[in-house]
Amino acid sequence: MNGKKGSYEINIPSTTKAKQPESRKKSGGGGGGGGFSFKGWMWSVWEFGKEDSNRVKFSLKVGLAVLLVSLLILFRAPYDVFGTNIIWSILTVAIMFEYTVGATFNRGFNRALGSVLAGIFAIAIAQLALSAGRVAEPFIIGVSIFLIGAITSFMKLWPSLVQYEYGFRVILFTYCLIIVSGYRMGNPFRTAMDRLYSIALGGIVAVLVNVLVFPIWAGEQLHKELVKSFDSVADSLEECVRKYLEDDGSDHPEFSKTVMDEFPDEPAYRTCRKTLNSSAKLESLANSAKWEPPHGKFRHFFYPWSEYVKVGAVLRYCAYEVMALHGVLHSEIQAPYNLRLTFQSEIKEATSQAAELVRCLGKDVSSMKQSIKTSLLKKVHSSTERLQYAIDLHSYLLTCHSDPPDTSSKPLSKLLSHAMMRKQMRRLHSWPSREVDAFEEDGGLCMDTLPRMRALESTAALSLATFTSLLIEFVARLDHLVEAVDQLAVMAKFNHESL
Amino acid sequence: MNGKKGSYEINIPSTTKAKQPESRKKSGGGGGGGGFSFKGWMWSVWEFGKEDSNRVKFSLKVGLAVLLVSLLILFRAPYDVFGTNIIWSILTVAIMFEYTVGATFNRGFNRALGSVLAGIFAIAIAQLALSAGRVAEPFIIGVSIFLIGAITSFMKLWPSLVQYEYGFRVILFTYCLIIVSGYRMGNPFRTAMDRLYSIALGGIVAVLVNVLVFPIWAGEQLHKELVKSFDSVADSLEECVRKYLEDDGSDHPEFSKTVMDEFPDEPAYRTCRKTLNSSAKLESLANSAKWEPPHGKFRHFFYPWSEYVKVGAVLRYCAYEVMALHGVLHSEIQAPYNLRLTFQSEIKEATSQAAELVRCLGKDVSSMKQSIKTSLLKKVHSSTERLQYAIDLHSYLLTCHSDPPDTSSKPLSKLLSHAMMRKQMRRLHSWPSREVDAFEEDGGLCMDTLPRMRALESTAALSLATFTSLLIEFVARLDHLVEAVDQLAVMAKFNHESL
Numbered sequence: 001m002n003g004k005k006g007s008y009e010i011n012i013p014s015t016t017k018a019k020q021p022e023s024r025k026k027s028g029g030g031g032g033g034g035g036f037s038f039k040g041w042m043w044s045v046w047e048f049g050k051e052d053s054n055r056v057k058f059s060l061k062v063g064l065a066v067l068l069v070s071l072l073i074l075f076r077a078p079y080d081v082f083g084t085n086i087i088w089s090i091l092t093v094a095i096m097f098e099y100t101v102g103a104t105f106n107r108g109f110n111r112a113l114g115s116v117l118a119g120i121f122a123i124a125i126a127q128l129a130l131s132a133g134r135v136a137e138p139f140i141i142g143v144s145i146f147l148i149g150a151i152t153s154f155m156k157l158w159p160s161l162v163q164y165e166y167g168f169r170v171i172l173f174t175y176c177l178i179i180v181s182g183y184r185m186g187n188p189f190r191t192a193m194d195r196l197y198s199i200a201l202g203g204i205v206a207v208l209v210n211v212l213v214f215p216i217w218a219g220e221q222l223h224k225e226l227v228k229s230f231d232s233v234a235d236s237l238e239e240c241v242r243k244y245l246e247d248d249g250s251d252h253p254e255f256s257k258t259v260m261d262e263f264p265d266e267p268a269y270r271t272c273r274k275t276l277n278s279s280a281k282l283e284s285l286a287n288s289a290k291w292e293p294p295h296g297k298f299r300h301f302f303y304p305w306s307e308y309v310k311v312g313a314v315l316r317y318c319a320y321e322v323m324a325l326h327g328v329l330h331s332e333i334q335a336p337y338n339l340r341l342t343f344q345s346e347i348k349e350a351t352s353q354a355a356e357l358v359r360c361l362g363k364d365v366s367s368m369k370q371s372i373k374t375s376l377l378k379k380v381h382s383s384t385e386r387l388q389y390a391i392d393l394h395s396y397l398l399t400c401h402s403d404p405p406d407t408s409s410k411p412l413s414k415l416l417s418h419a420m421m422r423k424q425m426r427r428l429h430s431w432p433s434r435e436v437d438a439f440e441e442d443g444g445l446c447m448d449t450l451p452r453m454r455a456l457e458s459t460a461a462l463s464l465a466t467f468t469s470l471l472i473e474f475v476a477r478l479d480h481l482v483e484a485v486d487q488l489a490v491m492a493k494f495n496h497e498s499l
Numbered sequence: 500m501n502g503k504k505g506s507y508e509i510n511i512p513s514t515t516k517a518k519q520p521e522s523r524k525k526s527g528g529g530g531g532g533g534g535f536s537f538k539g540w541m542w543s544v545w546e547f548g549k550e551d552s553n554r555v556k557f558s559l560k561v562g563l564a565v566l567l568v569s570l571l572i573l574f575r576a577p578y579d580v581f582g583t584n585i586i587w588s589i590l591t592v593a594i595m596f597e598y599t600v601g602a603t604f605n606r607g608f609n610r611a612l613g614s615v616l617a618g619i620f621a622i623a624i625a626q627l628a629l630s631a632g633r634v635a636e637p638f639i640i641g642v643s644i645f646l647i648g649a650i651t652s653f654m655k656l657w658p659s660l661v662q663y664e665y666g667f668r669v670i671l672f673t674y675c676l677i678i679v680s681g682y683r684m685g686n687p688f689r690t691a692m693d694r695l696y697s698i699a700l701g702g703i704v705a706v707l708v709n710v711l712v713f714p715i716w717a718g719e720q721l722h723k724e725l726v727k728s729f730d731s732v733a734d735s736l737e738e739c740v741r742k743y744l745e746d747d748g749s750d751h752p753e754f755s756k757t758v759m760d761e762f763p764d765e766p767a768y769r770t771c772r773k774t775l776n777s778s779a780k781l782e783s784l785a786n787s788a789k790w791e792p793p794h795g796k797f798r799h800f801f802y803p804w805s806e807y808v809k810v811g812a813v814l815r816y817c818a819y820e821v822m823a824l825h826g827v828l829h830s831e832i833q834a835p836y837n838l839r840l841t842f843q844s845e846i847k848e849a850t851s852q853a854a855e856l857v858r859c860l861g862k863d864v865s866s867m868k869q870s871i872k873t874s875l876l877k878k879v880h881s882s883t884e885r886l887q888y889a890i891d892l893h894s895y896l897l898t899c900h901s902d903p904p905d906t907s908s909k910p911l912s913k914l915l916s917h918a919m920m921r922k923q924m925r926r927l928h929s930w931p932s933r934e935v936d937a938f939e940e941d942g943g944l945c946m947d948t949l950p951r952m953r954a955l956e957s958t959a960a961l962s963l964a965t966f967t968s969l970l971i972e973f974v975a976r977l978d979h980l981v982e983a984v985d986q987l988a989v990m991a992k993f994n995h996e997s998l
Contacts, residue, residue, distance in 0.1 A: 048657065055656050063649030066675055070644045073679045074637050087676050094672035097652075138573050145569045150562030153596075157554050158547065173593035176565055177586050180572045280779065324823035324969070331972050391961065462890065462964045469965035470823070473830050 054099075057214040062097050065209040069093045069202055085194040092202030097210065100218035101295075102288030104210045107166060108203050109291070114170030115199055119192045121148065121171075122178035129183075141179055148175050163287065218288035219298050219305065223365075225282060226308050226315075229275045230362025233319050234355040236272035237474070240325050241351040244467065245344050269326060275319050282312045297368060304491040307484075311365070314477075314484040318358075321474040328467045335464035342394060346387040347468065353380040354475050361485050370494040373482050384475045391468055553598075556713040561596050564708040568592045568701055584693040591701030596709065600794075601717035601787030603709045606665060607702050608790070613669030614698055618691045620647065620670075621677035628682075640678055647674050662786065717787035718797050718804065722864075724781060725807050725814075728774045729861025732818050733854040735771035736973070739824050740850040743966065744843050768825060774818050781811045796867060803990040806983075810864070813976075813983040817857075820973040827966045834963035841893060845886040846967065852879040853974050860984050869988040869995050872981050883974045890967055 049056045069089050096111055098104045121144075129140040149172055155161055156168040178192045243266070289305040340347075357376050364371055488494075548555045568588050595610055597603045620643075628639040648671055654660055655667040677691045742765070788804040839846075856875050863870055987993075 049653075055653065058656070059649040059653035062652035062671075063645040063647075066648040066671065067641055067645040070641065070675055070679050074641065074682065087680055090675045090679065091672050094668055094675065142566055142569065142573065146562040146566040148562075149565040150558040153561035154548070154554065154558035157557070169593055172561075172565065173590050176569055176589045176593065180569050180589065181583070181586055183573065276775075277778065279776065320819070320822050321826065323819050324826070327820065327823070327972055328968075331975065462961075462968055465961045466965045466968035469827075469961055473826055476830065 054216050058099055058216060061209055061213050064213065065093050065097055065206055066090065068209065069205045072201065085198045088195050088198040089202030092199045093206045096203060096206045099216060100221060100288050101210055101215050102218035102291040104207060105291035106288055108207060110164060110167035111170050111199065111203060114167040115174050115196055118171045118174035119178060119196060122175050122182065122192060123189055126179055126182050141183060145176055145179070148172060217292055217295055218285050219292055219303065220296060222282065222285040222289050222305065222308050225278065225285065226312055227362050227366040229278065229312060229315055230358055230365065232268060232271040232275050233315060233322060234358040235268035237322050238351060238355045239266055239268040240322060240329055241347060244329050245340055245347065272319055272322055276316060276323070279312065279316065282309050300493065304488065307488040307491050311484045311488050314481050318474060318477045318481055321470055321477060325467060325470050328463060328470065331463065335461055339461060339464055343387070343390055343468065346390045347471065350383040350387045350471060350475065353383045354478060357478055361481060365485060368494045370489040370496050377482060380475055380478065384472055387468060388472065391465065553715050557598055557715060560708055560712050563712065564592050564596055564705055565589065567708065568704045571700070584697045587694050587697040588701030588704070591698045592705045595702060595705045599715050599717035599720060599787050600709055601790040603706060604790035605787055607706060609663060609666035610669050610698065610702065613666040614673050614695055617670045617673035618677060618695060621674050621681065621691060622688055625678055625681050640682060644675055644678070647671060716791055716794055717784050718791055718802065719795060721781065721784040721788050721804065721807050724777065724784065725811055726861050726865040728777065728811060728814055729857055729864065731767065731770040731774050732814060732821060733857040734767035736821050737850060737854045738765055738767040739821060739828055740846060743828050744839055744846065771818055771821055775815060775822070778811065778815065781808050799992065803987065806987040806990050810983045810987050813980050817973060817976045817980055820969055820976060823969050824966060827962060827969065830962065834960055838960060838963055842886070842889055842967065845889045846970065849882045849886045849970060849974065852882045853977060856977055860980060864984060867993045869993040876981060879974055879977065883971055886967060887971065890964065
């Protein structure tokens with residue numbers, strides 16, 4: 001935007017960018033920039049609509065709603081009844097029509113309650129002002145406007161009222177409009193009523209079109225969003241572990257370039273990172289869903305939408321561990337490749353079991369079935385046990401300079417080839433990046449070189465311990481995920497799976 | 500909300516709750532619920548306003564702005580000129596007036612551009628419809644309304660246009676209003692112009708009041724927010740490490756109860772978790788700040804507000820490590836207390852150096868000074884080196900069953916008192932929570948009991964290795980934080996510190 005020259009480009013996980021559909025990156029990208037082609041642009045618009053057909057449905061519905069309400073004015077009859085106040089129904093449709101049914105209801109509620117409250121205030125104050133006499137009237141009206149403005153603005157900052165922000169705005173401007181035009185045009189009661197009727201008309205049109213024509217339910221969106229999160233956590237766990245074990249010692253891209261980056265070869269990681277930022281989205285969907293009547297698969301009243309948010313939060317705590325695993329994968333101190341290979345089968349086993357459990361939980365939520373997870377949990381725990389056991393058996397490998405106890409495995413020094421060892425050394429020495437200068441400036445090396453190298457070597461080996469510990473911690477958190485899903489299943493009355 | 504009976508209460512870090520001020524929890528809490536006291540409620544309102552005086556200023560400013568614009572109507576002159584269209588200026592003020600100057604400008608821009616575009620479309624289509632004859636006119640108008648509704652709704656879903664959502668709404672309703680009332684009342688051009696003038700009038704009042712009376716700058720808010728994040732990361736790092744070292748083996752609260760909890764005795768952790776969710780807030784503040792003219796400390800044009808977002812993102816990546824450290828602190832597998840004590844001084848040293856560096860960076864940003872961090876970085880790195888070295892020297896402690904090499908330290912078995920050991924065993928055995936049944940159901944113990952216990956014990960000791968690895972990773976990420984702050988300092992032309 002401003003003066004970006006010479007800056008290194010960090011790809012910030014912005015919400016806007018995050019929502020950007022894949023399709024747009026593939027085709028030339030629409031809007032501005034060199035090499036703009038109309039065909040490419042049309043193609044990306046087409047892809048954008050195809051990706052989620054609800055987008056097209058929503059657009060056509062808005063068009064239909066404004067057309068319907070405009071017809072009221074284009075035809076003569078309603079216009080004759082309401083006069084110019086009928087334009088308020090257009091305004092109402094344009095402002096009230098939201099993407100999901102629940103959000104529309106919520107906004108409609110804000111609008112209706114706000115308008116009614118404002119109308120009551122306005123009529124009360126107008127009566128008071130009228131009875132106070134011709135001189136005092138403008139003063140009373142002026143002071144009341146100031147007070148309503150200040151009080152509604154202060155209230156909408158109050159944390160538990162933030163969600164009704166729009167309602168307070170409605171109170172403010174409806175109050176001003178009624179009382180001011182009442183003062184100028186006389187008969188505030190008549191003005192207020194006409195306006196309320198036409199707002200109600202607009203609201204009814206908006207709600208009917210939104211509910212009856214291809215309804216987009218917030219509850220369903222929330223349901224899908226949560227199921228997607230389960231899959232993305234499982235995917236990115238597997239991807240991260242696979243990359244950790246696959247890595248044959250070839251240099252990673254430099255940390256400074258990748259720490260904030262999109263990691264183009266790790267699509268699941270990017271999806272998972274979105275999960276971390278999804279709390280606001282889940283919450284607003286749940287807020288909207290509460291306004292919706294029973295529909296589709298969600299057949300009973302008071303469906304526990306807030307439980308979805310809770311499950312999402314527990315899942316996010318699991319995702320934090322995946323982020324930490326990813327941090328180890330891309331950190332600059334790395335366990336030697338051969339060492340990782342030693343525990344390969346146990347790590348793989350534990351990972352795939354854990355990922356399967358997460359996917360299975362996601363599938364249960366998706367199909368609204370309640371199934372017993374005991375055997376899966378057992379498998380996950382026993383494979384994690386095996387990993388712990390393996391780490392223990394070979395723990396001398398993690399510390400390098402003690403002799404192996406009575407087992408048949410080879411010591412680390414033999415596991416590492418000469419070339420590998422040298423590469424590892426070089427990599428170790430490149431960390432911390434400013435360390436070498438720092439120490440040399442300090443007046444020579446303050447410790448012997450050999451112990452220092454051994455220290456780094458041992459830290460490198462311990463990075464494997466960190467990786468497995470984090471994996472084990474991930475598994476520990478799965479217990480709570482299972483619990484949260486069980487809780488959801490009970491409260492949402494999921495069906496018991498018939499075996 | 501709905502059917503919460505019997506559910507275990509998880510405290511979800513919701514944005515609404517997060518914003519809830521401390522004061523409100525202390526005093527009885529306002530609004531509903533048993534034991535409501537008016538005095539307590541007034542007190543919490545007072546505290547809420549005192550906590551951030553901008554809240555009160557904002558409220559009074561809104562009151563003033565609506566009062567000013569209403570005066571235009573209460574006095575006769577402007578009313579005579581504009582007629583009933585003058586009410587649009589009230590609507591504009593109520594809708595345009597935002598908390599910060601930048602957000603008001605942004606909304607005003609949306610409103611202005613939207614109105615102008617809608618006006619142009621409307622006049623063009625109206626002329627076309629008029630020339631098409633009396634019969635075709637309503638059809639052309641109807642189709643155009645449908646198309647405008649559908650197209651603007653589709654466009655506002657497009658990721659890069661999401662931030663102009665309000666502008667598209669304005670286009671939609673302004674277009675409908677002008678074309679419909681023009682059709683009914685004749686002379687769409689005159690209607691459109693009158694309305695545009697009164698919208699402009701409202702916009703000017705809103706902007707003037709917002710800028711001239713106690714302006715609340717988004718830039719300043721962003722600046723403060725970022726500085727606060729630095730402090731909160733440093734605080735929570737220190738808090739987490741202090742708790743890790745302080746813990747004398749007394750039982751932690753159970754994981755299931757605390758994983759999602761507010762951790763009442765860890766205030767810094769809660770603040771840090773807010774930092775993790777602050778990306779959206781920083782971004783919207785930066786978006787608003789771009790609209791603001793140079794002001795206060797930010798004296799040059801094109802101030803690099805987007806760099807603030809980048810620094811915030813790098814800081815968030817450091818905070819992920821703190822979250823992982825916190826995960827180790829509260830995980831169920833814990834390193835024995837005595838083992839932690841062995842590395843106490845090194846861990847403390849590295850932590851306090853790292854925290855000081857973070858705080859120092861925060862202070863630099865706060866005072867807009869550019870200082871050389873080399874000596875601090877050196878200190879951080881050398882203390883981290885010492886920690887690594889210590890871990891290496893004592894690494895046999897982390898694996899338990901190999902004999903110590905030629906050093907003077909005592910082996911783990913001697914470090915652990917008998918009681919401690921038993922407690923540790925019990926704790927180890929409580930994890931994983933369903934493991935014991937699982938194994939017994941599997942048909943007896945499949946491994947010897949002793950090796951299994953040893954495996955758990957070693958994993959427990961390795962948890963210390965995990966903790967230190969994460970700490971070292973945190974320090975490694977600090978390099979990038981220093982870089983990002985340097986980048987900001989250069990682009991924002993911070994003063995070089997005069998020594």
